[in-house]
Amino acid sequence: MSVIIEIRDASAGYNHDVVLHDVNLTIQEEDYIGVIGPNGGGKTTLVRLILGLIQPLRGEVIYHGDKQRNLIGYLPQVSQTDRSFPISVNEVVLSGLMSARSGLSTYTRNDRSRASEILEMMGIAHLRKKSIGELSGGQMQRAFLGRAIISEPRLLILDEPNTFVDNKFEHDLYELLRELNEKMAILMVSHDVGTITSYVKTIACVNRNLHYHRSNIITQSQLAAYNCPIQLITHGEVPHTVLGEHHHNHD
Amino acid sequence: MLHLFEYEFFRNAVWAALLASVTCGITGSYIVAKRMVFISGGITHASFGGIGIAYFLGFNPVAGAAVFSILSALGIEYVSGKTNVREDSAIGILWSLGMALGIIFVFMTPGYAPNLMSYLFGSILTVGKTDLLLMLGLSAVIVGFFARFYHTILFISFDEEYARAHRIAVGLFKYILISLVALTIVMNIRIVGIILVISFLTIPQSTANLFTKNLRMMMIYSIIIGITGSLTGIYISYYLDIPSGATIIFAFVVLFGLAKIIQVLRTRMLIRRQVNQLSNQ
Numbered sequence A: 001m002s003v004i005i006e007i008r009d010a011s012a013g014y015n016h017d018v019v020l021h022d023v024n025l026t027i028q029e030e031d032y033i034g035v036i037g038p039n040g041g042g043k044t045t046l047v048r049l050i051l052g053l054i055q056p057l058r059g060e061v062i063y064h065g066d067k068q069r070n071l072i073g074y075l076p077q078v079s080q081t082d083r084s085f086p087i088s089v090n091e092v093v094l095s096g097l098m099s100a101r102s103g104l105s106t107y108t109r110n111d112r113s114r115a116s117e118i119l120e121m122m123g124i125a126h127l128r129k130k131s132i133g134e135l136s137g138g139q140m141q142r143a144f145l146g147r148a149i150i151s152e153p154r155l156l157i158l159d160e161p162n163t164f165v166d167n168k169f170e171h172d173l174y175e176l177l178r179e180l181n182e183k184m185a186i187l188m189v190s191h192d193v194g195t196i197t198s199y200v201k202t203i204a205c206v207n208r209n210l211h212y213h214r215s216n217i218i219t220q221s222q223l224a225a226y227n228c229p230i231q232l233i234t235h236g237e238v239p240h241t242v243l244g245e246h247h248h249n250h251d
Numbered sequence B: 001m002l003h004l005f006e007y008e009f010f011r012n013a014v015w016a017a018l019l020a021s022v023t024c025g026i027t028g029s030y031i032v033a034k035r036m037v038f039i040s041g042g043i044t045h046a047s048f049g050g051i052g053i054a055y056f057l058g059f060n061p062v063a064g065a066a067v068f069s070i071l072s073a074l075g076i077e078y079v080s081g082k083t084n085v086r087e088d089s090a091i092g093i094l095w096s097l098g099m100a101l102g103i104i105f106v107f108m109t110p111g112y113a114p115n116l117m118s119y120l121f122g123s124i125l126t127v128g129k130t131d132l133l134l135m136l137g138l139s140a141v142i143v144g145f146f147a148r149f150y151h152t153i154l155f156i157s158f159d160e161e162y163a164r165a166h167r168i169a170v171g172l173f174k175y176i177l178i179s180l181v182a183l184t185i186v187m188n189i190r191i192v193g194i195i196l197v198i199s200f201l202t203i204p205q206s207t208a209n210l211f212t213k214n215l216r217m218m219m220i221y222s223i224i225i226g227i228t229g230s231l232t233g234i235y236i237s238y239y240l241d242i243p244s245g246a247t248i249i250f251a252f253v254v255l256f257g258l259a260k261i262i263q264v265l266r267t268r269m270l271i272r273r274q275v276n277q278l279s280n281q
């Protein structure tokens, strides 16, 4: 497996606050990493660090691989979308192709048919001409996911994708991610620990520090050892259960 | 009515109206889409400082306004990107500082400040060849830049952070765009004046926005509405002998009112038709 991104001994933060300290993480092809941690623990900051939106205060983030293929696709956490902004769903999805070709002046016929495929795949083809503000929260998430994957990035990052979506879409989403994972690595932040552990391959606990757990099964005591206190709101199970135990696909 | 075209001042005014509609139609749509109306107001009023200093030192007021508006535009962009100063407070300070400097320097200028009123209220009927050439140059730059980079501009404006994550030179684009906004403001101060220029940048665009949710179409409609309103305004102001800038803006507002009525009626009709269809099923 080849390495896509390496974070080495990185610290990051805002103004005077160090939010992440001494973080190491290597992301390889085929990875499917679930990122968990308490609110304010630094999960989104980790995502922003990987995306290059903030620079590490110390340490480094190294990007490997060919420049041709777009490196990262990204589904933001709560997006502060201006609902009256004049842009159509189709244009939002197409904009995911913008990337390295920043000189791009028109989209090719190829680009447009690719966008149609993606809209179809996301189940929002009938909404393509609507302006983005006319969509419901869940439909908008689908459009943004379309934007994230249209360029077939090597790494797909999702920051709490399940926050505003209905159960139906959440289920579809996880199935779709499983398929996508055959073509790209995935890093998914989630607050719903119980759910993600049955989909991801490995877990990263983020609470200022990052503890990488090379399995999708994690116990309460391991979480405690990782200094990663998380609320366990896992589908009515007793909060002391071993997470992932209900999952049978491992080994 | 057409005999007016025999006069050079009138032909110049018509050209000025066309070019103003192009520059304002395009950058104004960007301003409205990005909710930058307040920023644009700040830049406009800051430029008055430049006009005042130019009067005092005895050089071309338009040049003074250009320097001030571009510097304040770049300053606002820098402040909003880099520091923790609240952007709206910074704009408010700049807005009044520009006006204050302008008033002080105009006051200190010995004798009478010629044409001062035309900068405050505009006078499209006195636009000269040089003004027109400058406006033509600016129109060419704006049309060229927006045509070439339309998708990038749309992408950056809609979701700046995403564009950054895609390694697009967001900062550079924003500095260029805000400079084009500043230049559009300065060139059109000659037409409708400092006090009303913001209307030329927002009323046709808001009218267009009633009928389209597509940025490109918004730009095209704004240009058409801009031309219609400003030519109407020029004729009326000529025949009634009232100030042209104010008349043009008044024409814009009337057009907006008409468009709003049409839009409301159309929406009602469409909804009634849908309800009827649903209840007939």
Ligand SMILES: Nc1ncnc2c1ncn2[C@@H]1O[C@H](COP(=O)(O)OP(=O)(O)O)[C@@H](O)[C@H]1O
Residues within 6 Å of the ligand: A014, A015, A019, A037, A038, A039, A040, A041, A042, A043, A044, A045, A046
């Ligand atoms: N733009 C910002 N400026 C200053 N502090 C921030 C900013 N974004 C996040 N923080 C702080 O950084 C910490 C981690 O935030 P974040 O990475 O968003 O956490 P999480 O995604 O795990 O909930 C929080 O304490 C938050 O207050």
Ligand SMILES: [Mg+2]
Residues within 6 Å of the ligand: A043, A044, A045, A077, A159
């Ligand atoms: Mg977060």
